[in-house]
Amino acid sequence: MSGETRSLFCRQMDVAAGRPAAAVHITALRVPAVVRNGSRAGAVLDCEYALGAREQRRLASETGLVVKWFLVGSGPAPVYQWIPGQRPQDFGALRGRVDLAFKVTGSDERGAHRALRIPTPTTDLSGEYKCSVSTFEDEDFMVKKMLVFAPEQSLEISQSKSGPEDAVNVSCSARGVYPEPKLALYWSHVKHLSSRRDGSTASALEGVETRATLRGDAYDVVASKLLLDLPSTPTVFDCHLVIAEADYAVRKSIVYYPNGSGPDLSSGCRSVVPPLGPSGLAVVAAVLCIPLGALFTPLRAPRHLERACSASADPLSPLQ
Structure with a gap:
């Protein structure tokens, strides 16, 4: 099953089985399919999610909310992580290559740093990107591919x-x-x-x-x-x-x-x-x-x- 369809499928299964509504689920994953090597506009990968009713009534720190991005194939560790109330962190292939000050316009404290912005994308950053959002009670993820292409020299x-x-x-x-x-x-x-x-x-x-x-x-x-x-x-x-x-x-x-x-x-x-x-x-x-x-x-x-x-x-x- 593709990462793009997993969220909807799982929510439908929850409803069919009579399980309680999820504490968190990803509603949209926006990853540019194609980016030009060295693009001055950069690349923004956004992971939009919604929290359950109970989680919305709590403070972000009380839900255990964590947003992680993985570059599939680069290792098991995330390349980006954000916990509300803390500074975003970059790791591995994206260490030193992410704009950690970037914020999603119009988002509250529960989603301000959910997206990652790569100011200068290069061909080595091509691949599948997985966004994982978790709380103390639930987890969801989606995957999409990004190609950074380089025209001929x-x-x-x-x-x-x-x-x-x-x-x-x-x-x-x-x-x-x-x-x-x-x-x-x-x-x-x-x-x-x-x-x-x-x-x-x-x-x-x-x-x-x-x-x-x-x-x-x-x-x-x-x-x-x-x-x-x-x-x-x-x-x-x-x-x-x-x-x-x-x-x-x-x-x-x-x-x-x-x-x-x-x-x-x-x-x-x-x-x-x-x-x-x-x-x-x-x-x-x-x-x-x-x-x-x-x-x-x-x-x-x-x-x-x-x-x-x-x-x-x-x-x-x-x-x-």
Whole structure:
């Protein structure tokens, strides 16, 4: 049984069995599902509870009320504890990382410090958080998961001559990202680089080799594909990085020009295609005067990736 449903289920069982009303029960557990690494807004985890009628008539010190937070998997000891009338305490993974002065607005002495605020959440604090509220006569708990994700520190797509004649290795690398993302490579043939809405479609490259390495609290990931038969028309290669749990996606692209030929983009553009190498490939910073950021576009969510790309002004958008 999940921690989110335990409270309601147990109260229903108490009523069905004719047992007296609970001395304490958790009414809501508010834990942010996704938080960005190092977010200046911080993360607030709130555990709202209600006391029985008899406990409400007593002083907080007479009920034995104790609020504890646990980071599941970090050990049996709590990472935060508060007893009304005493100063909150932080332990273990959260020691020195909680705002102990934080109070819940509008709450009385029985709930002032029930919530914990993490001013600077980091990826190592991802996990399931359990709130336990107890009195001398009763106890209740609920559990919810929080993911602290870290966007990539860098995302690069490149090419190099490899192996047989005319073979090219297309590679995409992401550094410093958490949790482990999914990298996918796509390609699309275009008749005119000024638009991808001319009937061209993007296809996922098959047989892509992916390697992920955990370095500290983040991943470095590389995806690569060796292409033996390159097309005779300009081709766009895209790298998509997706963290599904965080509703986060980003893309970067390169363009292949057969025989090293390409359009002259030097007039009126913020950036131009660099000189073409022997393989006829170049990393594109801006094409036909599109914004520099158009080829490195954070998207709201993986499920919106196709719609966002087709609606954007990016002439190299691979999806329709």
